[in-house]
Amino acid sequence: MTKYDEIINKLKGFSPEIRGKDFHVQKIMDRTISISRERNSIYNFIFGWSNILWLRRSLAAASIFIVSLFVFQQFVIVNRIGSLEKRMVEINTENILENQKENVIVNAAIFRITDETNLTDSIKVARKDLRSLVGSYRDLLKRYNELEDEIRHQRGEALISPGSDNNIKL
Amino acid sequence: MKKKIINFNLISLFAFLLSCGGPDALVINTVHADGSVTRKVILTYDKDEFDLTDCQVPIDSTWAIEKKYEISDEDDTTWTLTAVKDFASVDLLNNDYNNYPGSNEGMKRWAEFERKFKWFNTIYRFSENIEKALDGIPPDQFYTTDELHLFYMPDELLDETSKGPDSTMIKDLEERAESWMANSLVRAFILEIEALAEKIPDSEIDMEYLNTKSSDLAMMILEDVLNEYEVIDSILGKGYYESHQVVIDSAMTVVEDQFDVALSTDKYLVQATMPGELMSTNGYIDNDGNILWKVDGDCFLSSDYIMWAESKTTNWWAWIISVLFLLFVATGFLYRIKKK
Numbered sequence: 001m002t003k004y005d006e007i008i009n010k011l012k013g014f015s016p017e018i019r020g021k022d023f024h025v026q027k028i029m030d031r032t033i034s035i036s037r038e039r040n041s042i043y044n045f046i047f048g049w050s051n052i053l054w055l056r057r058s059l060a061a062a063s064i065f066i067v068s069l070f071v072f073q074q075f076v077i078v079n080r081i082g083s084l085e086k087r088m089v090e091i092n093t094e095n096i097l098e099n100q101k102e103n104v105i106v107n108a109a110i111f112r113i114t115d116e117t118n119l120t121d122s123i124k125v126a127r128k129d130l131r132s133l134v135g136s137y138r139d140l141l142k143r144y145n146e147l148e149d150e151i152r153h154q155r156g157e158a159l160i161s162p163g164s165d166n167n168i169k170l
Numbered sequence: 171m172k173k174k175i176i177n178f179n180l181i182s183l184f185a186f187l188l189s190c191g192g193p194d195a196l197v198i199n200t201v202h203a204d205g206s207v208t209r210k211v212i213l214t215y216d217k218d219e220f221d222l223t224d225c226q227v228p229i230d231s232t233w234a235i236e237k238k239y240e241i242s243d244e245d246d247t248t249w250t251l252t253a254v255k256d257f258a259s260v261d262l263l264n265n266d267y268n269n270y271p272g273s274n275e276g277m278k279r280w281a282e283f284e285r286k287f288k289w290f291n292t293i294y295r296f297s298e299n300i301e302k303a304l305d306g307i308p309p310d311q312f313y314t315t316d317e318l319h320l321f322y323m324p325d326e327l328l329d330e331t332s333k334g335p336d337s338t339m340i341k342d343l344e345e346r347a348e349s350w351m352a353n354s355l356v357r358a359f360i361l362e363i364e365a366l367a368e369k370i371p372d373s374e375i376d377m378e379y380l381n382t383k384s385s386d387l388a389m390m391i392l393e394d395v396l397n398e399y400e401v402i403d404s405i406l407g408k409g410y411y412e413s414h415q416v417v418i419d420s421a422m423t424v425v426e427d428q429f430d431v432a433l434s435t436d437k438y439l440v441q442a443t444m445p446g447e448l449m450s451t452n453g454y455i456d457n458d459g460n461i462l463w464k465v466d467g468d469c470f471l472s473s474d475y476i477m478w479a480e481s482k483t484t485n486w487w488a489w490i491i492s493v494l495f496l497l498f499v500a501t502g503f504l505y506r507i508k509k510k
Contacts, residue, residue, distance in 0.1 A: 043505060046502075047501065047502045047505040047506070049502060050502040050503060050505055050506035051506065056503075056506075059502070060499065060503075062495070062499075063495070063496055063499045063500075066492050066495065066496065067496070069289060069290070070290060070492070073288060073289075073290055073291065077291070077449060077482065080449045080450040080480075081447075081448075081449055081450075083450070084448065084449075084450065084451070084455060086319075087451065087452075087454055087455050088454075088455045089327050089454045089455065089456060089462070090330070090457065091326060091327060091330075091454075091456045091457065091462070092456050092457040092458045092460075093196075093198075093441065093456070093458060093460060095326070096196055096326055096439065096441075096456075096462075097196065097212065097214065097250075099326045100194040100196065100212075101214050101240070101248040101250075103194055103214075104193065104194055104214050104215055104216045104248060105216055105242075105246045105248065107216070108216040108217075138244070141244065142243075142244065145243070145244075
């Protein structure tokens with residue numbers, strides 16, 4: 001046996017004694033209980049109302065009211081937005097302004113025609129018909145110009161490739 | 171009276187988009203959540219001769235005005251005047267309406283804005299209103315729902331619609347419009363006689379008899395054979411006009427003056443943009459989500475013309491509060507069940 005083992009054996013013989021063991025046990029138990037109580041008191045503080053009948057009923061009623069309000073409002077909104085579909089039209093601001101420009105030109109033409117035809121042998125024509133006539137004339141003129149451009153374009157191509165079969169001869 | 175019906179019809183039904191030879195107007199209202207309105211008026215004309223004192227809607231020198239012209243491929247020149255002004259509230263807009271001696275000064279116009287808090291959403295309602303010209307037959311009592319849809323449709327759209335499957339209905343509507351107008355005039359005339367007769371104790375006008383003859387009077391006006399005095403005598407009995415000349419003449423003058431307000435309307439288009447999401451309107455919604463209405467004489471001839479739109483914005487804070495509250499209550503109930 002070495003000297004080291006002897007010292008260890010002697011130390012083993014002197015095991016430490018805890019003074020006031022019961023006191024410490026009680027202290028630890030008290031602390032554990034107090035933590036548990038503390039935790040319960042926070043929940044109680046927040047949700048304590050659930051133990052009070054009138055408060056429980058009031059909050060339940062308020063919740064039902066909020067849900068009902070939400071459902072009702074959504075129902076009304078969806079219904080009303082759904083009915084908007086019938087009122088949708090195929091036009092935009094740009095079209096409106098273009099239309100107004102065309103309109104003032106046609107109006108000016110109509111007023112010019114009205115002024116110039118103030119003769120004894122003139123006939124009465126409804127403005128709608130006159131407007132339709134002027135509108136058609138303008139449309140025809142536009143198409144004619146487009147056609148003329150197309151012909152010019154084709155003619156240009158014909159000049160570039162004179163051998164092609166699809167060339168328009170003018 | 172008949173002559174005026176013919177004139178009125180020519181203007182409102184047959185002369186699409188004609189506005190007395192003056193500039194065409196598009197009035198754009200951008201409505202903001204705080205009730206302020208940015209109004210933009212776009213006038214289009216074939217010459218640079220804009221008279222701001224005689225415009226369809228009030229414009230003056232306080233507006234930001236910009237003018238430009240455009241020459242089309244067909245060498246047609248069109249001038250566009252754009253006027254913009256911010257109105258802090260609709261009351262200021264109404265002040266302008268009340269004090270503007272423009273081409274539509276006979277019309278009583280006003281705008282309204284309303285904001286309602288509805289917890290999850292805030293609802294906005296904006297309307298432009300025109301008081302009826304006379305006490306005639308309201309269009310919704312005369313036309314069907316489908317006809318009303320066409321009746322209030324802006325001419326730009328009606329022009330397109332008339333090329334489609336609704337063309338027959340549009341033609342029928344034009345014919346029915348004359349009858350509606352004649353009946354409206356007769357009703358307004360009879361109501362005016364009634365009001366005058368009450369003021370004159372010895373007028374001895376049998377209102378019940380007059381009411382029974384109203385449709386015959388309207389029919390005779392439409393036939394356009396006799397003048398108004400002969401119409402009265404032929405329907406109500408010989409000498410009727412002479413015996414009640416004072417009342418009839420006064421009533422006729424009043425109704426004709428009222429009719430003139432509608433007849434002399436310089437038509438225009440109103441467009442509105444609402445804050446938030448559009449919920450409902452009696453206007454037409456274009457491809458850009460703007461709301462469109464036409465303003466012409468027949469729209470407000472016999473009933474108040476209310477161009478309204480409603481929109482909503484979502485109150486996200488209210489949603490969060492509601493969800494948290496519901497979670498709180500639900501957890502409370504779960505806690506109670508668990509504790510038991």
